[in-house]
Amino acid sequence: MGTLGFWRLAQADPEWIAAVDPDGTEHRAGELLAQANRLVHGLRALGLQPGDGICGLVPNGADGLVLYLAALQAGWYYTPVNWHLTGPEIAYIVADSEAKAFFVHPRFAEAGAIGAEAVEPHRRFILGEGAEGFRPARELTDGQPDSAPPDRTAGLTMHYTSGTTGKPKGVRRKLSGLDPDDSAELMTFLLGLFGIxxxxxxxHLVTSPSYHTAVTQFGGTALHMGHTLVYMDRWDAEELLRLCERYGVTNSHLVPTHFKRLLALPEETRARYDLSSLRWMIHAAAPCPVPVKWAMLEWWGECVYEYYAATEGGGTLATPQDWKEHPGTVGKAWPISELLIVDDNGDPVPAGTPGTIYMKMMGATFEYKGDPAKTAANRLKDHFTVGDIGYLDKDGFLFLCDRKADMIISGGANIYPAEIENELMVHPKVADVAVFGIPDEEWGEQIKAVVEPAPGIEPGPGLAAELLASLEGRLARMKWPRSVDFIAEMPREPNGKLLKRKLRAPYWEGHDRAI
Known part of the structure; x- marks a missing residue:
């Protein structure tokens, strides 16, 4: 093993600016290293052992990074908690993860206080000055040495899946027992796939909340490669361009909704910023409409990469060139990953035929913590699925159709909402769109579109008619929405995932379809 991994790099160059908070505060690697070391010493004094877990309810920035760096060198599981959750939802994750310590930022103290009930009072910490029910985190770290803790061993993050059906589950992997520096160096394989x-x-620009798996994975890996992490507190299209110019951003992790909002900026705003530093702007998490991707490639050049993966492991990658040759693809399997497309009986389907996507990744076995039944249900031999439907072309490139749970069955025909959403999304008067099935006595389900109009656009029957007319010649009539409703703001998670369940539920009240 060589010279990668945050701890080695920080010792070699303590003056390196390793992180920049959303307010512009710069953190040198040496300071972050000392803070992470003190935290390990302090938590060990509380009795934490390898294999234990800690939770953090913290915004984007150096606070969460220190928790991550402490856990990953002490053999602990670190679970960053979604700060949009309610107190009881936070308490569920803290309890389910069996956290031995819980760290809360003052911004989230109210919900955190409810969530903290799952840990003993002396193990609840506020990252700042006193808040009722919490100990100041400095009580844990004051007087502890800055030196590296003895018996270092690699820890892991344990993220909770979003829980679109039932309660969220922690995706837990076995600890490797490796030296943390060696483990960090192995992590850099992921970014190496993109040529980074x-x-x-x-x-590396962190554009989404760090409690998401991919955000932690890409940001953490960039740090272990010696990149500076530049954090955004909330998404803003022009602020992204400003930060890219200000810090010479070379890589980031984005979602298609970000692209749509960037492209909606006035031409003079887009032209104002120097984006010549961009080299690997990677996107995932949702299907990207083909015209949107073409527009981004035209604007940013050959730096827009795409991948498809899951918290559970495995994935595909499409370079800019791959995508131009196979527009719409999410790429080919990683060298350490395998894809399997099967029908409802679990039998492989031929190229070009949609089926359920199963994946596996070398050495990446996992379990859903405390849920062997869910773990088993999502497996086919040694492959797993998250319920997506797609097909492979003759060259082995994967194309996504939709989530199995979102598929509409109308008059016996399978209709994929993502295909319809992609066609409506490119309309200039549309800011966001969701398509799903609603009850229909004759057809079983009919197609409903819910649209968030672009700023300044008046919703109403006229706009609905214009949007449907735009599908002429681009989408078979059987796929056209039967009706269009409008919404002020689409319910999306900050990582871009649409909470379709929330939209669909009112239409199915009193009906027996699983929502």
Missing amino acids: TPGRPNA
């Missing part, structure tokens, strides 16, 4: 290079000058 280590060292400076490189900066």
Whole structure:
């Protein structure tokens, strides 16, 4: 093993600016290393052992990074908690993860206080000055040495899946027992797949909340490669462009909704910023409409990469060139990953035929914590699925159709909402769109579109008629929405995932379809 991994890099160059908070505060690697070391010493004094877990309810920035760096060198599981959850939902995750310590930022103290009931009072910490029911985190770290703790061993993150059906589950992997530096260096394989290079000058822009798996994975890995992490507190299209220019951002992790909002900026705003540093702007998490991707490639050039993966492991990658040759693809399987497309009987289907996507990744076995039944239900031999439907072309490139749960069956025909959403999304008067099935006595389900109009656009029957007319010649009539409703703001998670369940539920009240 060589020279990668945050701890090695920080010792070699303690003056390196390793992180920049959303307010512009810069953190040197040496300071972050000392804070993470003190935290390990403090938590060990509380009795934490390898294999134990800690939770953090913290916004994007250095606070969460220190928790992550402490856990990953002490053999602990670190669970970053979604700060949009309610107190009882937070308490469920803290309890289910069996956290031995819980760290809360003052911004989330109210919901955190309810969530904290799952841990003993002396193990609840506020990252700042006193808040009722919490100990200041400095009580844990004051007087502890800055030196590296003895018996370092690699820890892991344990993220909770979003829980679109039932309660969220922690995706837990076995600890490797490796030296943390060696483990960090192995992690850099992921970014290496995209051709990302280590060292400076490189900066990774964190555009989404760090409690998401991919955000932690890509940000953490960039840090282990010696990149500066530049954090955004909330998504803003022009702020992204400003930060890219200001810090010479070379790589980031985005979702298609971000692209749509960037492209909606006025031409003069888009032209104002120097984006010549961009090299690997990676996107995932939702299907990207083909015209939107073409527009981004035209604007940003050959730096827009795409992948498809899951918290559970495995995935595909499409380079800009791959995508141009196979528009719409999410790429080919990673060298350490395998894809399997099967029918409802679990039998493989031929190229070009949609089926359920199963994946596996070398050495990446996992379990849903405390739920062996869910773990088993999502497996086919040694492959797993998250319920997506797609097909492979003759060259082995994967194309997504939709989530199995979202498929509409109308008059016996399978209709994929994502295909309809992609066609409506490119309309200039549409900011966001969701398509799903609603009850229909004759057809079983009919197609409903819910649209968030672009700023300044008046919703109403006229706009609905214009949007449907735009589908002429682009989408078979059987796929056209039968009706269009309007909404002020689409319910999306900050990582871009649409909470379709929330939209669909009112239409199915009193009906027996599983929502």
